[in-house]
Amino acid sequence: MKQKLISSVQIILLLALTAVGLTGEYSPNSCYFDKNHTNPWTTYIIVMTMNEIIGSNSSDPQYVDVTSMVQPDSPVILSLETKTSASIMSLWAKWSPPPLPDSVAQFFIIFPVHFLFQTIPVEVQTQYKVIRLHAGVKYVVQVCCMLDLGEWSEWNSERCIQILICEWIISPPEKPTIIKCRSPEKETFTCWWKPGSDGGHPTNYTLLYSKEGEQEVYECPDYRTAGPNSCYFNKKYTSFWIIYNITVRATNEMGSNISDPHYVDVTYIVQPDPPVNITLELKKPINRKPYLVLTWSPPPLADVRSGWLTLEYELRLKPEGEEWEAIFIGQQTQYKMFSLNPGKKYVVQIHCKPDHHGSWSEWSSEKYIQIPNDFRLKDMIVWIIMGVLSSLTCLIMSCTMVLKGYRMIAFILPPVPGPKIKGIDTHLLETGKSEELLSALGCHGFLPTSDYEELLIEYLKVEDSEDQQLMPSHDNSHPSKNAKMTPKETDSDSGRGSCDSPSLLSEKCRESRPLPSTLQTQDVRDVQANKGGKSSWETQCIASEQKTLLFNSESKKSSTWPAAQLPNNQLPMFAYHSTVDAYKITWSTTNVNIAPVLVGNEEKHQSQYSITETPPMCIIQGIK
């Protein structure tokens, strides 16, 4: 920029002694260039030449840049004031700019705070507010202005003026408040106050009081004894039954402030110290429960002996870890406490107050006492014996339970009896002891057992050719038997004594009892040899059939009676479940049906039969 300007214009200024400024202003040894001759965009080169008769002399050329020369006048400070709003202090500075038409000026304020200079640049304006002033701090305010010609980045000139020196920012103190007044022994008293904010400046506090009925105002006699911000009135200055009017005044350089008055009658502000010398003693009289005796003394300052101050006491105690229980005691200084829980640790505290109006003192320090466990030897022995007995009992019970548990259970909870038919035992049926079963039914030797099929077959065979078959078989057997049996066979159609009737059956069964063993062996041989008659067959009761039938059904063999050979439908009767039913049906049907059936099977089952039992036999007549 400057280069450009320098090259553009050159003006030579010739200065004569009598040269006068073009605008008419005159000052010696100066030259004034008015607006028309001033161009801020140019650099002027100024040369002074002195012409005299003898010769001339010229100075060195001076390069002048107008903009860099600009030095405005300082602004004129108009006012500086502090304002407080919402407990924040602020400083308002107002000034007027120097006469600089058509120029852009910038102002800034310099604020020396203590020893720190703080410059705050300010835009084009003529007033400024500084906030956050600190009370008690010295501020100096200066306003300076500079020209800023936009493009020119450098400050050309600077001019400041000191506006203010030593303006203290302080305020009068806040109102103090009186907290409380207390007398510990009804002879002296103390008042405490709380100061307000002190405005930064050291503040003096004075306590003033006047007595009821008097005009005179006195000052506190003693500020020290009771600590800071307190006033202690000793005996000389304490009077009772009159009301004191007490106020506190706070003063600093800026002013003072006085608290609200506090009226106090010393009689009613007594708050004693806690009682002292608290002793706890556990007394253990013989044959009685132990009890606690508490004793204490009034606080040392309180004059109880003269009757001036009468104290009432209150006690509180609790077992450790539980809630406090307060007991009012009155004026005595000892207390007996009964019914305490043994084994517990108790905590005790006492406090006192004057008997008429006043305040309770602080609680005394805690005192502890441990109540010993109260067990007598007698009780312990009883408990021990009981414990031993009960444990023995438990042991015995558990042993018996273990060893005879089931029986015990059965004893305690007997099983429910199932239904039972009189005379029949289901177990006998299950095990196949049909003999016993039948004997239980009153029928002895009724049914044959294992070799029933063979016997039946033999029997049937005998039926077909009664006499012939019977005879050869009887040859081997006892003739006596045959003789017995023969006559019975002759009548096949008549109502012979069949085995329908149990009585007849039983007779016959008894008769035929001795037969079994020998007959059976013979039967086997006979069966194998030929299909000849067997004399013994006729003696065989149908009961043997029954037995075989039963045997079949009970033993659950596949039916040895081929179903195809059954001419009729009577076979299914073999599958009867109940013995009784089987009896009935076979009794009714065997007369007719069995014979053909039985015949067909003999060939097949010859070798299968084993004689295990000797079935009793009786003659069945009328069977085909």
Next chain:
Amino acid sequence: MLPIAVLVYPLPVSLTRAALTPLPPPAGAAAALALLWLLICAPGDAGCRLLTVADLFDRVIRHSGRIHSLATALYEKHFPPRDNELGKSARKCHTSGMLTPNGKEYAQKIPREELTHLILKLLQAWKEPLSHFNQHIEHYQELPDDSLSKAKQISNMVHELKTGVEKVTEKMQSMGIISNSLNGMASSEATGLSISNEANMMSDSDFIHCFRRDSNKVQSYLKILKCRIMPENSC
């Protein structure tokens, strides 16, 4: 009861209570009546005992305590002072003119007779104002019934207390604990009358405030007097 008193009096030897000092010569019927007040049973009974001065003092002290409690209750509940009134120096009790000890030392220093006299003077001073107050509060609408009854009780109680203190005084005088100065008693009556007129001018709140203070004074003086005379009895 009178025959008993007459019977007992001429035989001071039969009074075996150690606390009683030998009785001085009788002062006539008044003394007999005073003794009468001290006997609470016929002397043949097993539980018979004379009231000692200590017992009497305890009774009057307890009584004065009750009066003070009543006055405090009334003061706090129904006639509480407004704050700006507290500092009014214009508030004056009609008994303010009486010179009473305002601290322990003074109360202990003044002679017993004077202290006793002072107590009686105070009680006398309140006799009439209380009766006026009784009539006045009949029309007091704001007081609930129990407070009204309490307020009415006060004048009775003060009268009883005065009687009791008089009895104690006589007992003490008869026992020689304090000297007989009856002239003081007479003057108290006079002063009492003159100052009671001022009491009628007070507001209710001031009245109760003054009364409460004076009842406290009476109680404290009685206590101090008791412990001065009988320091060993629970002092």
